[in-house]
Amino acid sequence: MPHSVNLINTIAAALGLALALGFVATRLRLPALVGYLLAGVVIGPFTPGFVADAGMASQLAEIGVMLLMFGVGLHFSLGDLLAVRKIAVPGAIVQIMVATLMGMGLAYWWGWGLGGALVFGLSLSVASTVVLLRALETLGILETYTGRIAVGWLVVEDLVMVLVLVLLPPLAGVLGGSNGAAGGHGADAQDLLKTLGLTLLQVGGFVVLMLVVGRRVFPWVLWQVARTGSRELFTLCVVAAAVGIAFGSAALFGVSFALGAFFAGMVMRESEFSHRAAQESLPLRDAFAVLFFVSVGMLFNPAVLWDRPLQVLAVVAIIMLGKTLAAAALVLSFRYPLNTALTVSASLAQIGEFSFILVGLGASLGLLPAEGTSLVLAGALISMALNPMLFHAIAPLQSWLRKRSAFARRLEERDDPLAELPMSTHAKFLAHQVVLVGYGKVGRRIAAALAANDVPFVVAEQNRELVEHLRGKGIAAVFGDAEEPAVLIQAHIARAAMLVIATPDTIKVRQMIATATLLNPSIETVIRSHNEQEARLLEEENGSTVFLAEEALSQAMVRHVLERANDMARHGTATTPARLHESG
Numbered sequence: 054m055p056h057s058v059n060l061i062n063t064i065a066a067a068l069g070l071a072l073a074l075g076f077v078a079t080r081l082r083l084p085a086l087v088g089y090l091l092a093g094v095v096i097g098p099f100t101p102g103f104v105a106d107a108g109m110a111s112q113l114a115e116i117g118v119m120l121l122m123f124g125v126g127l128h129f130s131l132g133d134l135l136a137v138r139k140i141a142v143p144g145a146i147v148q149i150m151v152a153t154l155m156g157m158g159l160a161y162w163w164g165w166g167l168g169g170a171l172v173f174g175l176s177l178s179v180a181s182t183v184v185l186l187r188a189l190e191t192l193g194i195l196e197t198y199t200g201r202i203a204v205g206w207l208v209v210e211d212l213v214m215v216l217v218l219v220l221l222p223p224l225a226g227v228l229g230g231s232n233g234a235a236g237g238h239g240a241d242a243q244d245l246l247k248t249l250g251l252t253l254l255q256v257g258g259f260v261v262l263m264l265v266v267g268r269r270v271f272p273w274v275l276w277q278v279a280r281t282g283s284r285e286l287f288t289l290c291v292v293a294a295a296v297g298i299a300f301g302s303a304a305l306f307g308v309s310f311a312l313g314a315f316f317a318g319m320v321m322r323e324s325e326f327s328h329r330a331a332q333e334s335l336p337l338r339d340a341f342a343v344l345f346f347v348s349v350g351m352l353f354n355p356a357v358l359w360d361r362p363l364q365v366l367a368v369v370a371i372i373m374l375g376k377t378l379a380a381a382a383l384v385l386s387f388r389y390p391l392n393t394a395l396t397v398s399a400s401l402a403q404i405g406e407f408s409f410i411l412v413g414l415g416a417s418l419g420l421l422p423a424e425g426t427s428l429v430l431a432g433a434l435i436s437m438a439l440n441p442m443l444f445h446a447i448a449p450l451q452s453w454l455r456k457r458s459a460f461a462r463r464l465e466e467r468d469d470p471l472a473e474l475p476m477s478t479h480a481k482f483l484a485h486q487v488v489l490v491g492y493g494k495v496g497r498r499i500a501a502a503l504a505a506n507d508v509p510f511v512v513a514e515q516n517r518e519l520v521e522h523l524r525g526k527g528i529a530a531v532f533g534d535a536e537e538p539a540v541l542i543q544a545h546i547a548r549a550a551m552l553v554i555a556t557p558d559t560i561k562v563r564q565m566i567a568t569a570t571l572l573n574p575s576i577e578t579v580i581r582s583h584n585e586q587e588a589r590l591l592e593e594e595n596g597s598t599v600f601l602a603e604e605a606l607s608q609a610m611v612r613h614v615l616e617r618a619n620d621m622a623r624h625g626t627a628t629t630p631a632r633l634h635e636s637g
Contacts (some may be wrong), residue, residue: 084441093350117341123295126318139207152178168228172415181405259306271325491556
């Protein structure tokens with residue numbers, strides 16, 4: 054051909070084969086992700102036939118990571134991050150240490166040096182944000198409190214890995230690397246402290262810039278573009294912001310593309326067009342996320358499975374068993390429910406993009422043996438393929454543990470002081486009260502209205518810190534997942550007048566209603582839903598009053614239009630200025 058078509062070849066082959074194999078995987082009741090990974094193996098350099106451009110596929114995958122993290126940031130505010138900081142920060146740091154020590158111990162057993170063992174252990178300790186987000190979105194729990202813990206946990210992991218990537222080159226000489234960066238064997242404590250200080254300054258400067266300046270500038274830019282009325286310009290603005298900010302943050306501040314794009318989404322969330330921005334970027338996010346998984350598959354050499362089968366099994370065991378048990382123990386130690394512990398631990402039972410960067414850097418510095426890269430890639434591919442199955446196993450595993458394990462039952466019967474109302478709780482909160490599940494945006498408005506009208510209510514919320522805060526303000530609140538009967542029992546559902554479910558998670562609604570009606574057959578149930586079919590089903594099955602977000606908005610608009618039309622009919626014209634009407 055007269056010109057290069059490598060880009061077209063790579064995209065066409067990757068997307069076409071991913072579609073075919075993803076469809077086959079779905080028909081076999083496997084996650085579509087397995088098909089995407091196999092598509093990468095087929096067009097990779099280690100299998101016969103067509104070989105796609107691995108470098109180009111990797112860059113396309115990076116764009117996918119940027120867009121995906123940008124989308125998460127659009128739904129994840131700074132408040133959400135701060136709300137989970139007490140578990141995400143110490144949990145992520147301890148889990149990284151535990152997983153790294155397990156990986157180092159395995160590498161030492163194989164006869165590797167200190168540097169190779171450290172890089173290997175670190176590469177097994179950090180999970181893939183892309184895989185996590187796909188799993189949480191598929192299960193519909195991304196915006197739940199448990200989902201926020203998992204995302205916040207991985208954001209902390211990303212921040213730690215940014216520091217590792219910066220500190221590894223100057224430490225290479227000390228760790229036995231043959232290609233150490235500037236400083237080499239002469240690196241001393243002063244150099245390391247200087248490097249660490251500079252890294253913290255860069256990351257801190259980026260965060261401050263985004264939260265102070267970005268929160269004002271980028272929403273204003275989005276507003277100006279939206280005013281043009283051009284859908285193309287709006288979509289272009291969203292994509293340019295996601296990719297541009299991610300690239301700029303990496304070039305100027307040394308943070309990862311993923312972290313830069315995440316903060317870009319967080320500042321864009323301040324705009325009233327954030328929901329539209331998420332919708333406009335969704336098709337691109339999905340397409341490029343597929344390319345990410347294909348690019349991972351292209352890196353995998355299947356020969357490692359029969360050349361080093363026991364080593365591969367050991368790596369997968371650390372990723373999917375060692376990390377999972379460590380994370381579950383950490384979450385339970387913070388007195389969170391078993392379901393939260395199982396969900397967070399399943400989220401971390403895989404490795405991804407940062408692992409690839411780490412092994413690449415470790416190899417270039419002469420720290421990691423050649424077989425280390427192959428083992429990490431094999432562990433990544435297998436853990437990514439099996440990770441969705443872990444999520445689907447959570448519910449049956451939890452049920453099995455409750456039946457067979459006395460320890461698991463004791464965990465459900467926690468002596469947590471926040472899991473039950475204090476003895477000093479006023480009698481008005483124990484009978485004929487409203488039980489309000491969830492204290493998010495909608496829950497807060499309902500609670501404010503109830504308080505203003507002197508209607509007693511009890512809040513059931515999964516955020517420990519929020520429950521502590523509510524009790525400090527004199528509001529009756531219990532901590533826990535309202536799907537668990539014990540939580541509703543502690544909220545005195547048996548004598549309540551009404552159950553109001555204000556959370557967006559409709560998956561657990563049926564269990565909450567079943568518990569409430571079993572203990573209190575005459576209780577009235579009010580539910581928030583975003584799915585019209587689900588809403589109609591709940592109304593028919595349980596006689597619940599269900600409020601749809603779109604329907605409630607349209608009804609409010611109809612009432613306003615009719616009121617104004619009647620006013621204009623009586624007075625001849627409109628006399629009041631336009632004003633904003635918020636919808637929950």
